[in-house]
Amino acid sequence: MSTTAHADPHADGATRRDFLTLLALAGAAVGAGAIAWPFIDSMEPAADTLAAGEPIEVDISKVAPGQQIVVMWRGKPILLVRRTPEALKTLQSPSLLHILSDPNSTVLQQPPYANNWHRSVNPEIAVLVGICTHLGCVPVFYPNPSATDPQPNWPGGYLCPCHGSKYDLAGRVYSGVPAPYNLPVPPYRVVNEKTLRIGENPAGSDFDLNSIVQI
Ligand code: FES
Numbered sequence: 001m002s003t004t005a006h007a008d009p010h011a012d013g014a015t016r017r018d019f020l021t022l023l024a025l026a027g028a029a030v031g032a033g034a035i036a037w038p039f040i041d042s043m044e045p046a047a048d049t050l051a052a053g054e055p056i057e058v059d060i061s062k063v064a065p066g067q068q069i070v071v072m073w074r075g076k077p078i079l080l081v082r083r084t085p086e087a088l089k090t091l092q093s094p095s096l097l098h099i100l101s102d103p104n105s106t107v108l109q110q111p112p113y114a115n116n117w118h119r120s121v122n123p124e125i126a127v128l129v130g131i132c133t134h135l136g137c138v139p140v141f142y143p144n145p146s147a148t149d150p151q152p153n154w155p156g157g158y159l160c161p162c163h164g165s166k167y168d169l170a171g172r173v174y175s176g177v178p179a180p181y182n183l184p185v186p187p188y189r190v191v192n193e194k195t196l197r198i199g200e201n202p203a204g205s206d207f208d209l210n211s212i213v214q215i
Contacts, residue, residue: 055199110185111207137162
C-alpha cells in the first residue's frame with residue numbers, strides 16, 4: 001500500500017484511480033466513528049504475499065450480522081459483509097430491483113459463481129471490491145434501512161462520498177447515478193465456515209478479475 005501512496009496521481013488513469021481510492025480510504029477512516037468499518041488483517045499475510053498479489057485468507061467468524069470488515073488484496077479494499085436475513089429479503093424486493101441499473105448482473109462484473117441474485121457464493125456473505133465504478137472512490141457502508149440517513153427512504157447499502165453513486169448490499173448500482181456498473185466481485189473461495197480465500201477461485205473455475213468490464 002505504501003508504494004501506491006507515493007504514486008504520481010497524474011501519471012495515468014489507473015494510478016489516478018489508486019490515488020482517489022486512497023483519498024477516500026483516508027476520509028472514511030477519519031469519519032468512521034458511526035460506521036462499522038474496521039480494517040482487518042486477520043490472517044496477517046506477509047508483506048511479500050500482499051505485494052505479489054497472492055491469495056489471502058480472511059477469518060470471517062467474528063463478523064456479526066450487519067457488520068462489514070475490509071481487507072486489502074492487490075492494493076484494493078475488499079469489503080466483506082455478513083448480511084442479515086432482512087437484508088437478504090430486501091435484495092429480492094421488487095421495490096429495490098426496479099431502481100437498480102443492472103439488477104440481474106448481466107454485465108460481467110463478477111465471477112460466474114457469483115452471478116446470482118446475491119452476487120456471492122454464500123448468500124449471507126458479500127465479498128466486493130470497494131472501488132466505485134465511476135471514478136474509484138470507496139463507497140461508504142450504510143447497512144441499515146432508514147427513513148432519513150444517509151438519504152430519505154434508504155434501504156441499506158453503500159453511498160459513494162465523491163459524487164453520490166449508490167449501491168445495494170450486493171454491490172448493485174442504482175439507476176441515474178454517475179457510476180455505470182455494479183461493484184466488482186473478486187475471485188474467492190470458501191475454505192470452511194470460518195475462512196474465505198480471496199484471490200483464488202473454487203475448483204473448476206478460472207475466472208480472472210482482469211476480464212471484468214470495469215474495475
Ligand atoms: S467516484 Fe463514486 S460517484 Fe464518483
